Amino acid sequence: MLAFPLKFPLFYFFIFSCFGYNSVFCDDNSNIPAIARYFSTKGRYEDVNSYLMEDILAANRSILQLPSAQCHEIHLTAIIRHGTRYPTVKNIKEMHQLYELVQRNASGEESWLREIQTQWRMWYTDDMDGRLVQKGVDDLRHLAVRLSKLFPSLISEQNLRGGLIKFITSSKHRCVNSTLAFKSGLTELWNIQVQFQQYHAKNDNRDNFDQEFDHAVNDSLMRFFDRCAKFLQDVDSNPLAVVEVDKFKSGPEMSGVLDKIADRLRVPHSDITYDLAQAAFYLCAYEFAIKTVNSPWCQLFDEHDAEAMEYVHDLKEYWKRGHGYDINSKSSCILFHDVFSRLDRSATENKSNQQVSETVTVQVGHADTLLPLLTLLGFFKDTDALTSTNYATQTQRSFRTSRMLPYAANLLLVLYDCGAGDLRLQPLLNEHSVTFPGLTGQQDSMPLYRDVKERYKDLLQGCDFETECKLFGPSAEG
Ligand SMILES: *[C@@H]1O[C@H](CO)[C@@H](O)[C@H](O)[C@H]1NC(C)=O
Numbered sequence: 152m153l154a155f156p157l158k159f160p161l162f163y164f165f166i167f168s169c170f171g172y173n174s175v176f177c178d179d180n181s182n183i184p185a186i187a188r189y190f191s192t193k194g195r196y197e198d199v200n201s202y203l204m205e206d207i208l209a210a211n212r213s214i215l216q217l218p219s220a221q222c223h224e225i226h227l228t229a230i231i232r233h234g235t236r237y238p239t240v241k242n243i244k245e246m247h248q249l250y251e252l253v254q255r256n257a258s259g260e261e262s263w264l265r266e267i268q269t270q271w272r273m274w275y276t277d278d279m280d281g282r283l284v285q286k287g288v289d290d291l292r293h294l295a296v297r298l299s300k301l302f303p304s305l306i307s308e309q310n311l312r313g314g315l316i317k318f319i320t321s322s323k324h325r326c327v328n329s330t331l332a333f334k335s336g337l338t339e340l341w342n343i344q345v346q347f348q349q350y351h352a353k354n355d356n357r358d359n360f361d362q363e364f365d366h367a368v369n370d371s372l373m374r375f376f377d378r379c380a381k382f383l384q385d386v387d388s389n390p391l392a393v394v395e396v397d398k399f400k401s402g403p404e405m406s407g408v409l410d411k412i413a414d415r416l417r418v419p420h421s422d423i424t425y426d427l428a429q430a431a432f433y434l435c436a437y438e439f440a441i442k443t444v445n446s447p448w449c450q451l452f453d454e455h456d457a458e459a460m461e462y463v464h465d466l467k468e469y470w471k472r473g474h475g476y477d478i479n480s481k482s483s484c485i486l487f488h489d490v491f492s493r494l495d496r497s498a499t500e501n502k503s504n505q506q507v508s509e510t511v512t513v514q515v516g517h518a519d520t521l522l523p524l525l526t527l528l529g530f531f532k533d534t535d536a537l538t539s540t541n542y543a544t545q546t547q548r549s550f551r552t553s554r555m556l557p558y559a560a561n562l563l564l565v566l567y568d569c570g571a572g573d574l575r576l577q578p579l580l581n582e583h584s585v586t587f588p589g590l591t592g593q594q595d596s597m598p599l600y601r602d603v604k605e606r607y608k609d610l611l612q613g614c615d616f617e618t619e620c621k622l623f624g625p626s627a628e629g
């Protein structure tokens with residue numbers, strides 16, 4: 152765990168910089184694998200937001216582009232994916248299989264191959280199964296500090312102590328621990344400030360945070376995909392739903408990748424299956440995400456290969472969670488309504504001159520939680536569907552999971568009062584201002600709340616989870 156050097160007050164001045172907080176991630180970036188941009192949902196948040204490599208706590212309110220100085224935020228909903236985690240058992244087993252093949256059957260004199268065979272140790276064990284790693288704890292702690300810098304009036308010590316910041320999480324350990332990490336990022340920060348004040352005898356009577364702040368576990372909300380019968384039947388457990396993925400895996404582009412891997416290892420082409428290639432790709436990705444190591448496994452791919460590997464993952468997400476089938480996004484109707492009811496409540500409270508009762512809602516879930524919601528809101532919809540045969544024409548697609556869904560990916564919805572009852576809603580994705588698709592106007596990045604509600608009118612009036620998810624429900628689809 153990270154201990155703050157409390158005996159050295161000078162360090163307090165550096166809490167907003169790399170040096171005092173966590174210098175590991177401020178190192179130079181010579182360790183970054185050339186293929187790190189293609190890691191899909193196994194990528195680091197810093198590789199999507201490269202300015203964070205210099206300062207993991209960098210946050211700049213100018214990204215908010217407030218249309219007028221009168222705008223003050225009144226509520227924030229943050230839907231956040233858990234941080235960096237270990238591979239799942241299934242992937243770990245495939246990694247072991249690949250490792251054994253390379254140990255026993257690969258030959259060649261390349262230094263990276265010798266390194267795998269003589270120095271690299273297989274250290275992944277089944278019990279790691281998807282658990283949050285220390286880097287994942289840091290992902291959420293750092294995000295919490297950055298968000299408190301972006302929205303100091305909402306994510307404030309006073310609001311946390313007053314119970315105005317609410318935490319809701321998926322029951323999965325990695326999500327619960329991510330939630331705890333987010334909270335600890337805030338309390339560590341504020342405890343330091345308290346101690347700083349006390350050190351300087353500023354008559355500060357505040358206590359350190361030592362109590363636990365409650366969080367609610369709610370799988371209906373954060374793991375809706377597990378409970379949507381129609382989604383489970385039609386998509387999740389239906390092999391035909393991912394036929395495009397299978398076709399691409401056995402198609403010419405992927406055969407080319409597998410052949411190159413077999414050649415690099417000097418093993419028969421028939422030994423390298425897609426699953427083994429994926430295990431190699433994951434080894435490169437996990438060694439990097441967990442340990443910041445550019446491992447010799449990365450040498451099994453050039454960028455061209457990595458792009459094809461990324462496309463497999465994008466295809467899979469597209470057909471299983473994205474625009475591929477209507478039910479994918481409709482399964483998130485419960486979360487959609489939950490979000491808008493919180494926004495509505497805050498808007499109503501502010502308008503009727505009441506104190507907003509929930510200034511911040513932090514909801515921690517999965518890539519599988521975020522993607523259906525983003526899809527429902529209309530984000531990342533390209534003109535053409537992603538298929539096994541249009542890889543070549545999809546190079547400029549917006550649907551790129553590597554950019555959308557790194558660890559700790561997040562969708563922020565910020566409600567502002569801009570004076571005279573002028574409410575606006577700003578969406579931010581991974582701390583970048585984005586615009587609601589299909590909503591054009593003068594203040595694209597911060598539209599009027601009522602225009603947003605008009606844009607999503609049909610969903611707000613319908614999109615009922617029970618109805619959509621019923622087997623043999625109303626919406627037939629291709
Ligand atoms: C914040 O961003 C603005 C505009 O992008 C820039 O001018 C300013 O220097 C930045 N501030 C900090 C502290 O980085």
Ligand SMILES: *[C@@H]1O[C@H](CO)[C@@H](O)[C@H](O)[C@H]1NC(C)=O
Binds near residue numbers: 252255256422
């Ligand atoms: C690997 O090599 C061993 C001999 O060392 C051989 O028995 C085995 O068939 C080979 N496996 C593959 C998958 O080529």
Ligand SMILES: *[C@@H]1O[C@H](CO)[C@@H](O)[C@H](O)[C@H]1NC(C)=O
Binds near residue numbers: 281283284324325328
């Ligand atoms: C969560 O944190 C607890 C306590 O720090 C730890 O014992 C547990 O292994 C962690 N679980 C996961 C899934 O990371």
Ligand SMILES: *[C@@H]1O[C@H](CO)[C@@H](O)[C@H](O)[C@H]1NC(C)=O
Binds near residue numbers: 367369371372485
């Ligand atoms: C989970 O969230 C849903 C939607 O907001 C709500 O209806 C339900 O009561 C919550 N469940 C629990 C156990 O809090």
Ligand SMILES: *[C@@H]1O[C@H](CO)[C@@H](O)[C@H](O)[C@H]1NC(C)=O
Binds near residue numbers: 500502505507
């Ligand atoms: C409503 O929001 C505005 C803008 O932040 C603020 O000035 C006002 O105090 C809020 N009203 C209440 C009752 O909180």
